[in-house]
Amino acid sequence: MSSASSSSGRKLVLSTLLETDHYESLIKELTCTKCNRYMKSPIYLCVEGHSTCGPCYEKSYQCHICKKEFAQIRPKVLESLANKVLFPCTNEGCPKHATLSLLEKHAVHCQYRIINCFMARVYGECKWEGRAGEWMDHCFSIHKQRVTELPFITIKDKWDAKRTEPVLNYFLLKCYEKIFNVYQIYDRKGGRMMWTVLVNEEHSEKFYFEVDIFLPSLPSKRIVYRRPCKCERDADFLEHTQNVYIPVENIFSMLDENEYLNFTVRIDDEHKEK
Ligand SMILES: [Zn+2]
Ligand SMILES: [Zn+2]
Ligand SMILES: [Zn+2]
Ligand SMILES: [Zn+2]
Structure with a gap:
C-alpha cells in the first residue's frame, strides 16, 4: 500500500469514527450541561461528581444539577481528555473537527458561520444574512x-x-x-x-x-x-x-x-x- 493511500485510509477511519454515536456521547460528556459549551481545563466538580465548565463555576456558588456545593478536587482525566479530543465545529453543516484551541482559530474563518452582508455596514442597503462561504457569490450577484x-x-x-x-x-x-x-x-x-x-x-x-x-x-x-x-x-x-x-x-x-x-x-x- 502506498503511503498516500494509507493516510487517506486513516483519514476515512477517523472521519467515520467522528460520526459515530459513541463519539457523539464522548463529546456530550465534555459539554457543560449548564451553558452547553465545550468544556476545557479547568473543569470543576460538585460533591456528587457533576461537572461544570470554568466560566459557569466562576458565576455559581453551587451545582446547577443537584444544588450541592462544589468539591475541592478537579477531574484530571476529564481535563486531559478535553485537551485532546477533536470537537466538532458548532456551525451547522461544517465538517470540521479539531482540538479546542484550533477550533477557536477556525471559528473566526469558518465558512459555515452566519454573517450579515458587510456591504450593508458601509452602504446600508442590503439585508442579506447567510453563510460566510456564500457571501462572495451574493456580492457577485447583488453588488x-x-x-x-x-x-x-x-x-x-x-x-x-x-x-x-x-x-x-x-x-x-x-x-x-x-x-x-x-x-x-x-x-x-x-x-x-x-x-x-x-x-x-x-x-x-x-x-x-x-x-x-x-x-x-x-x-x-x-x-x-x-x-x-x-x-x-x-x-x-x-x-x-x-x-x-x-x-x-x-x-x-x-x-x-x-x-x-x-x-x-x-x-x-x-x-x-x-
Ligand atoms: Zn458552562
Ligand atoms: Zn451536582
Ligand atoms: Zn466550522
Ligand atoms: Zn449584500
Whole structure:
C-alpha cells in the first residue's frame, strides 16, 4: 500500500469514527450541561461528581444539577481528555473537527458561520444574512459594481462635500486566492483622504496595494502610492502609518472637470516583483 493511500485510509477511519454515536456521547460528556459549551481545563466538580465548565463555576456558588456545593478536587482525566479530543465545529453543516484551541482559530474563518452582508455596514442597503462561504457569490450577484476577480479596480468617485459618512468606498478584489477589502475613507477632521486594504491572511504584508489617482485628460499628472496590505484581524489598522494618506487639497487638485476623483487600486504579490 502506498503511503498516500494509507493516510487517506486513516483519514476515512477517523472521519467515520467522528460520526459515530459513541463519539457523539464522548463529546456530550465534555459539554457543560449548564451553558452547553465545550468544556476545557479547568473543569470543576460538585460533591456528587457533576461537572461544570470554568466560566459557569466562576458565576455559581453551587451545582446547577443537584444544588450541592462544589468539591475541592478537579477531574484530571476529564481535563486531559478535553485537551485532546477533536470537537466538532458548532456551525451547522461544517465538517470540521479539531482540538479546542484550533477550533477557536477556525471559528473566526469558518465558512459555515452566519454573517450579515458587510456591504450593508458601509452602504446600508442590503439585508442579506447567510453563510460566510456564500457571501462572495451574493456580492457577485447583488453588488456587481463593488466586486471584481481582477487584481485591480478603477473607480470614478463623485466629490460631494456634503457626505458625512467616513467610508466613501468599499469594494472587494478576489485575487491571489484571497479576498482583499479595499476602503477609501475621508478623514474630515484630519483633512486627508485615506486608503487601506485588509486581507484575511496572517502574512498580509507580503501583499502590496497601489493607489493610482489620475486625471483622464492629463495623463502626466498622477499621484501613486504603494503600501503593504493589513491583516483583517489587526484592530489598529486605521491608525497605521502604512496606509495611504493624501491631504485633501491634493485630492481637490486631482478632481476632473465633472468633479470626479478617478483612481485605480491594484493588488500586488511581492513575489511577482521584478
Ligand atoms: Zn458552562
Ligand atoms: Zn451536582
Ligand atoms: Zn466550522
Ligand atoms: Zn449584500
